[in-house]
Amino acid sequence: MTLLKNDIFLKALLKQNIDRTPVWMMRQAGRYLPEYRQVREQAGSFMKLCTNPELACEVTLQPLRRFAFDAAILFSDILTIPDAMGLGLGFTEGEGPKFERPLRTAEDIKKLPIPDPVIELGYVIDAVSLIRKNLQGSVPLIGFSGSPWTLATYMIEGGSSKSFQKVKGLMYNDPALMHILLDKLAQSVASYLNAQIRAGAQAVMLFDTWGGMLASEDYAEFSLYYAKQVRDLLITEYDGQRIPTILFTKGGGLWLESMADSGYDALGLDWQTDIAKARARVGGKVALQGNMDPVALYANPDVITEKVKTVLQKYGQGSGHVFNLGHGILPDINPEHVKAMVDAVHRYSPAYHQ
Amino acid sequence: MTLLKNDIFLKALLKQNIDRTPVWMMRQAGRYLPEYRQVREQAGSFMKLCTNPELACEVTLQPLRRFAFDAAILFSDILTIPDAMGLGLGFTEGEGPKFERPLRTAEDIKKLPIPDPVIELGYVIDAVSLIRKNLQGSVPLIGFSGSPWTLATYMIEGGSSKSFQKVKGLMYNDPALMHILLDKLAQSVASYLNAQIRAGAQAVMLFDTWGGMLASEDYAEFSLYYAKQVRDLLITEYDGQRIPTILFTKGGGLWLESMADSGYDALGLDWQTDIAKARARVGGKVALQGNMDPVALYANPDVITEKVKTVLQKYGQGSGHVFNLGHGILPDINPEHVKAMVDAVHRYSPAYHQ
Numbered sequence: 001m002t003l004l005k006n007d008i009f010l011k012a013l014l015k016q017n018i019d020r021t022p023v024w025m026m027r028q029a030g031r032y033l034p035e036y037r038q039v040r041e042q043a044g045s046f047m048k049l050c051t052n053p054e055l056a057c058e059v060t061l062q063p064l065r066r067f068a069f070d071a072a073i074l075f076s077d078i079l080t081i082p083d084a085m086g087l088g089l090g091f092t093e094g095e096g097p098k099f100e101r102p103l104r105t106a107e108d109i110k111k112l113p114i115p116d117p118v119i120e121l122g123y124v125i126d127a128v129s130l131i132r133k134n135l136q137g138s139v140p141l142i143g144f145s146g147s148p149w150t151l152a153t154y155m156i157e158g159g160s161s162k163s164f165q166k167v168k169g170l171m172y173n174d175p176a177l178m179h180i181l182l183d184k185l186a187q188s189v190a191s192y193l194n195a196q197i198r199a200g201a202q203a204v205m206l207f208d209t210w211g212g213m214l215a216s217e218d219y220a221e222f223s224l225y226y227a228k229q230v231r232d233l234l235i236t237e238y239d240g241q242r243i244p245t246i247l248f249t250k251g252g253g254l255w256l257e258s259m260a261d262s263g264y265d266a267l268g269l270d271w272q273t274d275i276a277k278a279r280a281r282v283g284g285k286v287a288l289q290g291n292m293d294p295v296a297l298y299a300n301p302d303v304i305t306e307k308v309k310t311v312l313q314k315y316g317q318g319s320g321h322v323f324n325l326g327h328g329i330l331p332d333i334n335p336e337h338v339k340a341m342v343d344a345v346h347r348y349s350p351a352y353h354q
Numbered sequence: 355m356t357l358l359k360n361d362i363f364l365k366a367l368l369k370q371n372i373d374r375t376p377v378w379m380m381r382q383a384g385r386y387l388p389e390y391r392q393v394r395e396q397a398g399s400f401m402k403l404c405t406n407p408e409l410a411c412e413v414t415l416q417p418l419r420r421f422a423f424d425a426a427i428l429f430s431d432i433l434t435i436p437d438a439m440g441l442g443l444g445f446t447e448g449e450g451p452k453f454e455r456p457l458r459t460a461e462d463i464k465k466l467p468i469p470d471p472v473i474e475l476g477y478v479i480d481a482v483s484l485i486r487k488n489l490q491g492s493v494p495l496i497g498f499s500g501s502p503w504t505l506a507t508y509m510i511e512g513g514s515s516k517s518f519q520k521v522k523g524l525m526y527n528d529p530a531l532m533h534i535l536l537d538k539l540a541q542s543v544a545s546y547l548n549a550q551i552r553a554g555a556q557a558v559m560l561f562d563t564w565g566g567m568l569a570s571e572d573y574a575e576f577s578l579y580y581a582k583q584v585r586d587l588l589i590t591e592y593d594g595q596r597i598p599t600i601l602f603t604k605g606g607g608l609w610l611e612s613m614a615d616s617g618y619d620a621l622g623l624d625w626q627t628d629i630a631k632a633r634a635r636v637g638g639k640v641a642l643q644g645n646m647d648p649v650a651l652y653a654n655p656d657v658i659t660e661k662v663k664t665v666l667q668k669y670g671q672g673s674g675h676v677f678n679l680g681h682g683i684l685p686d687i688n689p690e691h692v693k694a695m696v697d698a699v700h701r702y703s704p705a706y707h708q
Contacts, residue, residue: 163684165652172653172661215647215680216628217664253608254626272608274570293569298519299526307526310571326569330517 006139009071010203013244013266013287015320021312021349022070023342024142027328028063029075032335035062046091050077053126060131064139066335067342070322071139071203072131074196076124078146078207081188082155084115095159102158106174109181114188117195124192125199132200143201145193147208147249148185148230149223152178164213171222178222186226190233197238205246205268206230212251212270219255224262231263246289250327253278260285271326276314288315291326292341297333301340308344317352360493363425364557367598367620367641369674375666375703376424377696378496381682382417383429386689389416400445404431407480414485418493420689421696424676425493425557426485428550430478432500432561435542436509438469449513456512460528463535468542471549478546479553486554497555499547501562501603502539502584503577506532518567525576532576540580544587551592559600559622560584566605566624573609578616585617600643604681607632614639625680630668642669643676646695651679651687655694662698671706 004010009022030036036059043049050056060075079097083089088100103109118125132141146154154160156167171178193204211223227247235243247259248268259267260282269278269290278288296307308323315321323345329338358364363376384390390413397403404410414429433451437443442454457463472479486495500508508514510521525532547558565577581601589597601613602622613621614636623632623644632642650661662677669675677699683692 163649165649165684168647168649169652172650172657212626215625215650216631218647219626251605251626254628254631271569272566272573272605274608277570277608293522293572295517295519295522296526296569298523303526330519 004137004140004202006070009322010140010242010244012319012322013203013246013289014242015284015287015318017353018319019350019353021315021321021323021345021352023323023345024069024071024073025063025325025329025338025341026073028067028069028073029059030329031331032329032333032338033062033066046077047089050075050080051123053123053130056123056127057130057134060127061134064135067338068346069139069342071142072135073142073205074124074128074131074144074201076127076144078144078150078209079154080121080124081115081145081185081192082151084117084120085112085155085188087155097154098159099155103155103181106177109177109184112181112184114184114191117192121192121195125195128196128199128201140202141200142203142205142246143193143196144205144207145189145230147206147211147223148182148189148226149211149214150207150209151185151189152181153210153213155181164210171218175221182222182226183229186229187233190230193230194233194235197235197243201243202241203244203246204234205248206264208247208249208252211249216255219249219252220258223249224255224258227259227264228262248289256281266322268324269326273326274314275311275321276316279315279320284320287320287322289322289324291324294325294327294330297325297329297337297341299337301337304337304340305344305348308341309348312345312349312352315352319353321352323349358491358494358556360424363676364494364596364598366673366676367557367600367643368596369638369641369672371707372673373704373707375669375675375677375699375706377677377699378423378425378427379417379679379683379692379695380427382421382423382427383413384683385685386683386687386692387416387420400431401443404429404434405477407477407484410477410481411484411488414481415488418489421692422700423493423696425496426489427496427559428478428482428485428498428555430481430498432498432504432563433508434475434478435469435499435539435546436505438471438474439466439509439542441509451508452513453509457509457535460531463531463538466535466538468538468545471546475546475549479549482550482553482555486556494556495554496557496559496600497547497550498559498561499543499584501560501565501577502536502543502580503565503568504561504563505539505543506535507564507567509535518564525572529575536576536580537583540583541587544584547584548587548589551589551597555597556595557598557600558588559602560618562601562603562606565603570609573603573606574612577603578609578612581613581618582616602643610635620676622678623680627680628668629665629675630670633669633674638674641674641676643678645678645680648679648681648684651683651691651695653691655691658691658694659698662695663702666699666703666706669706673707675706677703
């Protein structure tokens with residue numbers, strides 16, 4: 001494998017010394033870029049873009065041509081696993097993901113297969129290999145998956161939800177069946193992430209987008225428990241390299257202490273969480289990734305610069321911080337504003353690494 | 355004024371000794387009740403229901419005829435103040451509130467009047483008087499308002515929002531103008547709540563529905579600061595009675611310490627916040643209201659009973675807890691499930707008041 005030219009992202013996750021704070025952005029390959037919209041149109045649909053390794057590779061690399069990001073992240077969707085399990089993923093314009101065959105009965109759950117990622121998610125694994133090759137060691141590649149809980153919400157609700165009444169209904173009324181589903185998902189997610197690692201992912205991130213909708217005791221039992229199970233099943237080293245892991249629960253700021261005990265190297269923070277307080281609370285157990293308000297990218301570049309400085313100053317001195325937004329970039333952000341953010345991290349972070 | 359027959363709700367807010375935990379429910383007058391849907395249909399529109407004191411009184415009293423709640427809450431909308439300021443409130447089916455004339459320019463903000471509630475919100479004040487009279491001292495009446503920040507979000511976005519880009523855009527790019535708006539809103543909210551108190555409200559609650567969408571430093575500057583300003587302007591006693599105050603920031607669980615220092619008697623908790631940890635964090639400064647997951651009301655009555663027991667047990671021994679949901683009841687809940695919740699509070703809470 002090619003030697004990495006820029007490994008500060010991986011080093012920050014492992015709290016090793018670096019000379020500035022690394023930066024990347026959730027959904028950095030996305031609709032805010034005109035070149036992305038062009039490829040997306042060419043592909044014909046979002047799913048066709050996800051399932052075509054060449055196009056997925058192309059859009060993954062696009063933001064790196066514009067901005068001095070310190071990591072690439074696989075372009076894919078968090079719902080590829082349920083699709084491979086046979087639920088039939090589709091995207092409706094403006095309404096988000098929809099499953100043709102959501103889980104409706106105990107039988108539906110019990111007969112769910114655990115997909116072999118190399119066979120049933122080959123298009124993702126091929127994309128990972130291709131991206132890794134095309135990166136030519138410039139920056140590391142992040143693999144990812146949705147968390148078991150988050151996948152379960154979509155699989156039971158059939159799509160996005162506001163109140164999560166179906167999935168919580170199952171959780172409350174038949175917790176044993178819910179655990180069967182989450183256990184299958186944890187195995188599937190771990191096997192999927194391990195296949196991404198073997199194909200070239202140099203770090204992996206678990207997106208628990210909807211863990212924050214749970215009561216704290218339900219979060220521990222139905223979300224974090226399975227995130228930890230995934231972690232326990234992951235390859236920790238590949239090709240002689242440590243593979244750092246990141247857990248991101250949107251809305252999980254209340255539970256950072258228990259998240260920090262779950263075996264991940266780093267926690268993603270949403271923008272509501274004060275990163276200074278978060279650092280004090282996790283007490284050096286994990287690195288932190290985040291957490292500028294994504295909506296701040298609508299502000300003037302001068303304001304963006306100030307917001308970046310605030311986040312850097314709040315994290316403070318030393319390694320263990322990866323700069324990012326607190327959630328994915330919104331589709332109508334001006335790319336010039338992203339440049340202002342990246343430039344500010346490059347300019348103002350070295351002071352915190354002396 | 356008639357002597358209150360049941361004052362445990364007010365006593366709990368002031369942490370005075372009582373013999374069981376009081377219970378009421380956010381949106382207890384609402385669509386889950388068939389008798390509410392009937393009156394709503396008769397009124398013709400949601401706004402007509404809000405602006406008709408007799409009908410507002412009727413729907414306020416409906417849940418008390420079914421359930422042994424310990425408080426009534428004025429039936430109204432959080433957006434009455436911006437409507438009185440001239441923005442033109444309407445409700446579109448399925449899409450929620452819409453303003454005909456949202457704030458677009460600095461001039462729009464600078465010329466905003468501070469409404470005289472007795473004149474411009476007379477329909478609310480009349481409803482308060484009428485409800486208080488009709489309650490005949492059975493339980494206390496809660497008045498309420500949206501918080502300055504929450505009102506500002508709707509006034510600038512023009513309605514509900516997912517990312518709050520317009521209101522945050524103003525906040526980032528022209529904070530001075532945002533402060534002018536929030537200052538006017540704080541004055542308007544305080545004057546509105548004081549008018550409700552003079553008309554008969556025996557406790558007041560500030561609903562900061564969208565404070566939880568802010569970064570922590572922005573929450574302090576643009577939401578909590580003005581909630582405190584409202585509190586400072588409120589009547590603390592009326593007709594010889596202390597008027598307890600409740601502050602509820604949905605998604606505010608990370609900021610309870612600073613909220614507890616803002617002068618309110620009690621904090622509302624959303625369901626994500628662990629009430630045992632919350633009690634330890636606020637250290638006796640305030641009472642706590644909440645916080646069962648509203649979606650738990652879809653569960654079987656036996657499960658609901660267990661969930662109630664968990665919340666009671668987590669809060670633990672002594673006064674200072676008002677049982678409630680962590681957010682408003684959802685419209686398609688079976689009223690029998692509400693009964694299971696209320697019964698469980700009545701049955702299992704006395705053990706915590708011995």
